[in-house]
Every structure is written in structure tokens, then in C-alpha cells.
């Protein structure tokens with residue numbers, strides 16, 4: 186049985202690539218799916234039965250419980266001997282980095298047989314652009330006004346690697362072939378798998394709605410968002426990131442930052458500090474490969 190994914194006419198904002206990304210997940214898995222979705226922009230895009238935009242089985246769950254509910258579905262299918270279904274959680278950064286973290290940690294530690302996808306638009310967008318743990322340093326949100334967030338972005342993929350997860354990857358909506366390859370690989374493995382998808386939000390990041398792909402690509406091309414996958418204790422850079430270990434090959438970070446209103450207040454010192462944080466992330470990558 187094949188699913189049509191997200192049907193046309195959903196209620197996402199203009200320029201939002203969330204439905205496109207979710208479509209890629211459902212179509213790339215190549216098996217039946219069950220998705221588990223906590224409160225987020227996704228639940229609004231999904232809409233209400235019988236006019237839902239999702240043509241695939243979806244369970245809407247309380248905020249913190251996406252990972253354990255997905256694990257419960259997966260165990261129930263296993264007990265019934267059903268093997269041709271991939272169970273995936275699709276949750277935002279707020280639902281993952283903050284509210285769902287304890288439950289996610291348990292699922293990773295138990296090696297529950299689920300694919301967990303954190304779509305990372307770097308704030309609580311559905312409720313009005315509040316800061317999350319995954320909001321980057323100095324980004325404006327409605328709860329980090331004037332000077333932006335004081336703390337660095339929480340690195341959830343790294344936390345999942347520290348759990349010994351079977352498969353951990355970062356991805357971007359700007360590089361869909363890389364994302365599809367990771368979805369396919371993750372779907373072919375059993376045990377706990379985690380993908381963190383960078384998903385620019387025109388509304389919350391304050392850029393023009395036709396620039397979503399450009400912003401997504403620039404995040405990678407400037408080295409601010411690094412594409413990699415981690416499997417069996419080995420980390421491998423993927424997509425354009427594989428060519429960007431040398432800083433001189435990356436586009437200037439300002440090209441990415443200046444497109445976004447959420448960074449319009451930055452001082453020179455702020456930009457230098459952001460560059461320092463990115464450099465530290467690349468240093469960690471170099472140690473891992």
C-alpha cells in the first residue's frame with residue numbers, strides 16, 4: 186500500500202517547506218508507515234479529520250511522549266509479527282530538545298525500534314516564535330528580544346551519539362537528495378535511529394517566503410549547519426559539507442545571517458562569537474572523522 190503523503194491544500198505558511206520534507210519522508214521510506222506527531226506546526230498543517238491533509242496513519246500525542254508512543258506502536262507491530270511498517274516520530278525542536286528530551290533519551294538508551302526525526306526550525310513556531318534549546322546563539326525570538334538568545338544551540342544530534350544510537354544524521358531541506366539517502370538508510374536499519382533536519386522558517390526567521398531554499402542551502406554552504414551521518418561508531422561528512430572542512434572553501438557566514446531578520450541586530454562581536462561556535466563544531470567533527 187502506498188500513501189500519497191501530504192495532500193495539496195494544507196495550511197502551512199507561504200514558503201514553508203515542512204510539508205515538502207514530510208512528503209519526502211513518507212515517499213522515501215518505501216514501506217508502510219505510522220507517524221507519531223506531538224503538538225507543533227505539523228499538527229496544524231495536518232488539520233482535522235475528515236479534512237486532514239495527511240494521507241498516512243498518524244497518531245497525535247501529548248508533547249513529551251512522541252518517542253515512547255512510537256516505541257509502543259513498534260513493539261505492538263512486532264508482537265503481531267508485522268514487519269513491513271516503519272514507525273517514525275516527527276517532532277519539532279521544542280518537542281525534542283526541550284519537552285521530549287527525557288522520553289527521547291529513554292528510547293535511545295533502550296534502543297527502541299523507531300526512526301525519530303527532529304525537524305529543527307529553531308524555535309517554538311506554532312505558538313508564536315518562542316526560544317527553544319535549539320535556537321541558535323543571538324537569534325531573536327519573541328522570548329529573546331533585543332539582543333537575542335544568550336546561550337548556544339543545544340546539540341541534540343551529538344546528545345544522541347552520546348547515547349550510542351544506531352544511526353544519527355543531520356540533514357537539510359535545502360539538500361533533498363542527501364536527506365532522502367539518509368531516510369532510506371535509516372529505514373533499512375532496526376533499532377533507534379535519529380535524524381535532525383534543518384528547516385528554515387520564513388515567519389520565525391524573518392526572511393522573504395521565496396528564499397527558504399536559499400537560506401537552507403546557505404546554512405550548509407557557510408558551514409553553519411554541517412551535514413553528516415554517524416553509524417557503527419564512525420562519523421562521515423555528507424553532501425556539500427564533505428568539501429567544506431577547510432574554512433576557505435565555505436561561503437562567508439554573513440551571507441547566511443544577513444538574509445534573516447532574526448539576526449538583524451547583530452554586532453561585529455556577536456558575529457565573531459557565532460563564528461567561534463561554528464569553528465568549535467568543525468573541530469569536534471574533525472576529531473570524529
Ligand SMILES: Cc1ncc(C[n+]2csc(CCOP(=O)(O)OP(=O)(O)O)c2C)c(N)n1
Nearest residue numbers: 224225226248277278279280308309310311
Ligand atoms: C504540554 C503542552 N505545552 C504547551 C503546548 C503548546 N504548544 C503547542 S505547539 C507548541 C510549539 C512547539 O514547538 P516545536 O516543537 O519547535 O514545533 P514547531 O511549532 O516549531 O513546529 C507549543 C508550545 C502544548 N500543546 N502542550
Ligand code: SF4
Nearest residue numbers: 198201226310386388
Ligand atoms: S510558522 Fe514556520 S514552520 Fe510553522 S508552518 Fe509557518 S513557515 Fe512553517
Ligand SMILES: [Mg+2]
Nearest residue numbers: 277278308310
Ligand atoms: Mg520548532
